[in-house]
Amino acid sequence: MTVEYQTRRGDIRAVNNVSFTLEEGEMLGLVGESGSGKSTLGLSIIRLVPHPGVIVSGHLRIDGTDILNLSEKEMRGIRGKKVAFIFQDPMTSLSPVKKIGAHFVELIRTHEPNISEKEALKRAKTTLNDVGILPERINDYPHQFSGGMRQRIMIALAIALSPDLIIADEPTTALDVIVQAKILDLLKSLRDTYGMALILITHDLSIVLERCDKILVMYGGSFVEYADNKELHGNPIHPYTRGLLRSIPNIELAEQKLEAIQGSPPDLLSPPEGCHFWPRCSFAKKQCRMERPTIVEFGPGHLVRCFKEAERF
Amino acid sequence: MKRKRVKFWLKGFLISLLVLLAGWVVYTYSAWYLMCRGVLHLTGLYTIDSLLDGSIVKFVEAARYLFLPSLTLGLMLSGVFIRLTRSNMLETLRLDFVTAARARGLKESSVVYGYALRNAFLPILTMMGLQFAMLLGGAILTETTFSWPGLGRYLVDRINFRDYTAIQGAVILFGILVAFVNLVVDILYAYLDPRIRF
Numbered sequence: 485m486t487v488e489y490q491t492r493r494g495d496i497r498a499v500n501n502v503s504f505t506l507e508e509g510e511m512l513g514l515v516g517e518s519g520s521g522k523s524t525l526g527l528s529i530i531r532l533v534p535h536p537g538v539i540v541s542g543h544l545r546i547d548g549t550d551i552l553n554l555s556e557k558e559m560r561g562i563r564g565k566k567v568a569f570i571f572q573d574p575m576t577s578l579s580p581v582k583k584i585g586a587h588f589v590e591l592i593r594t595h596e597p598n599i600s601e602k603e604a605l606k607r608a609k610t611t612l613n614d615v616g617i618l619p620e621r622i623n624d625y626p627h628q629f630s631g632g633m634r635q636r637i638m639i640a641l642a643i644a645l646s647p648d649l650i651i652a653d654e655p656t657t658a659l660d661v662i663v664q665a666k667i668l669d670l671l672k673s674l675r676d677t678y679g680m681a682l683i684l685i686t687h688d689l690s691i692v693l694e695r696c697d698k699i700l701v702m703y704g705g706s707f708v709e710y711a712d713n714k715e716l717h718g719n720p721i722h723p724y725t726r727g728l729l730r731s732i733p734n735i736e737l738a739e740q741k742l743e744a745i746q747g748s749p750p751d752l753l754s755p756p757e758g759c760h761f762w763p764r765c766s767f768a769k770k771q772c773r774m775e776r777p778t779i780v781e782f783g784p785g786h787l788v789r790c791f792k793e794a795e796r797f
Numbered sequence: 798m799k800r801k802r803v804k805f806w807l808k809g810f811l812i813s814l815l816v817l818l819a820g821w822v823v824y825t826y827s828a829w830y831l832m833c834r835g836v837l838h839l840t841g842l843y844t845i846d847s848l849l850d851g852s853i854v855k856f857v858e859a860a861r862y863l864f865l866p867s868l869t870l871g872l873m874l875s876g877v878f879i880r881l882t883r884s885n886m887l888e889t890l891r892l893d894f895v896t897a898a899r900a901r902g903l904k905e906s907s908v909v910y911g912y913a914l915r916n917a918f919l920p921i922l923t924m925m926g927l928q929f930a931m932l933l934g935g936a937i938l939t940e941t942t943f944s945w946p947g948l949g950r951y952l953v954d955r956i957n958f959r960d961y962t963a964i965q966g967a968v969i970l971f972g973i974l975v976a977f978v979n980l981v982v983d984i985l986y987a988y989l990d991p992r993i994r995f
């Protein structure tokens with residue numbers, strides 16, 4: 485999949501040939517810095533990349549159907565019903581003039597028109613109960629809830645129609661750490677009960693390491709490393725992944741100074757020649773500056789885009 | 798000032814255009830007088846009077862007289878609202894909850910009207926209250942040119958006669974109307990936006 489933002493100053497390749505598969509009930513962590521294209525990738529899954537973003541090429545199959553070929557009307561049937569999205573900022577993700585219940589009724593009745601308003605409200609109440617919001621509060625307005633509660637409501641809206649896939653785009657960035665842990669645990673337990681697949685987009689590798697089955701690391705719009713949680717944690721190959729892992733604080737090594745990755749992410753209008761990461765990579769060689777590395781399979785299900793690895797074979 | 802000039806130009810333009818092309822828009826006072834002979838005179842509002850009289854034909858007649866002046870007044874004010882609605886909608890359509898609504902698979906029409914327009918409406922409503930005063934001011938000019946025997950023309954007539962009591966009465970009535978409309982606007986705020994409570 486490739487997504488570009490076509491601006492006046494030139495095309496920005498926000499997502500460059502990234503691909504992955506996700507099985508039912510799996511939890512994928514999508515990790516990367518700001519501007520690495522992870523949110524764009526998430527939005528392109530429901531074909532809502534904001535203007536002037538365009539999905540240039542690629543395939544996106546859900547249950548075998550390529551959703552990039554669907555009409556806009558068919559696509560609406562997918563959004564919310566099969567693929568649900570949870571946004572970053574719960575404070576602004578609900579319409580302030582609509583009651584919580586109205587959000588649910590509208591969602592349920594858009595996708596299942598035969599359901600009466602009463603029944604939709606009843607279903608909304610059960611879903612709210614599932615995420616730990618008192619069902620009586622269904623007639624309240626969004627401003628009467630705190631940020632954490634609103635994110636719970638957003639999650640309830642996401643699971644209301646039991647979708648196959650939930651994409652959570654930094655669902656906890658706007659919340660404090662305690663609420664953050666609660667929300668993430670909630671997402672995980674809902675995943676366990678309903679068995680939907682989940683994509684967790686975040687810049688915080690520690691969150692992903694704690695909860696996800698598989699991890700995809702992105703850098704500058706490109707695929708960097710993809711592996712099982714354990715494999716990535718125990719055996720990171722790409723220098724960028726290693727840098728990310730080293731920058732997580734460790735309580736046992738409290739004395740040790742945290743390491744940061746030097747430099748800043750590339751300007752995607754004019755990305756560096758060769759490997760996107762070479763200006764910040766301590767292993768960079770001449771080859772890295774000249775050519776773009778291809779993706780190599782290091783072990784079963786462990787893919788890396790780096791020359792350093794290719795040399796080992 | 799500019800808007801007034803536009804209005805005068807519009808009036809001249811509309812009178813000639815509509816009367817020449819579609820002869821069905823009658824507009825002079827004399828024509829109105831002919832029509833209204835024999836109509837019940839209860840409220841002084843001719844459309845309502847004709848309805849009270851039980852005559853649909855006369856109601857349609859009365860409405861025809863209203864058509865051109867209403868169009869002139871409305872066109873002048875519409876510019877403000879078109880611009881305001883446009884800029885507010887553009888701003889609201891960029892907000893998160895609009896994207897979130899789209900991500901839930903709602904129809905584009907319910908996203909635009911149910912989510913964006915309802916949230917963008919508050920400033921438009923404020924402007925409606927404020928522009929009501931402009932509307933009354935415009936009515937004075939419009940009624941004079943269209944020879945419509947309304948409150949606005951009454952005020953102009955009385956000014957010409959130096960009839961101070963009548964002028965005071967008309968001005969106070971206008972003032973009360975403006976205050977009342979703005980009160981209604983304030984109450985509607987709370988209805989439109991649940992975050993506002995009095």
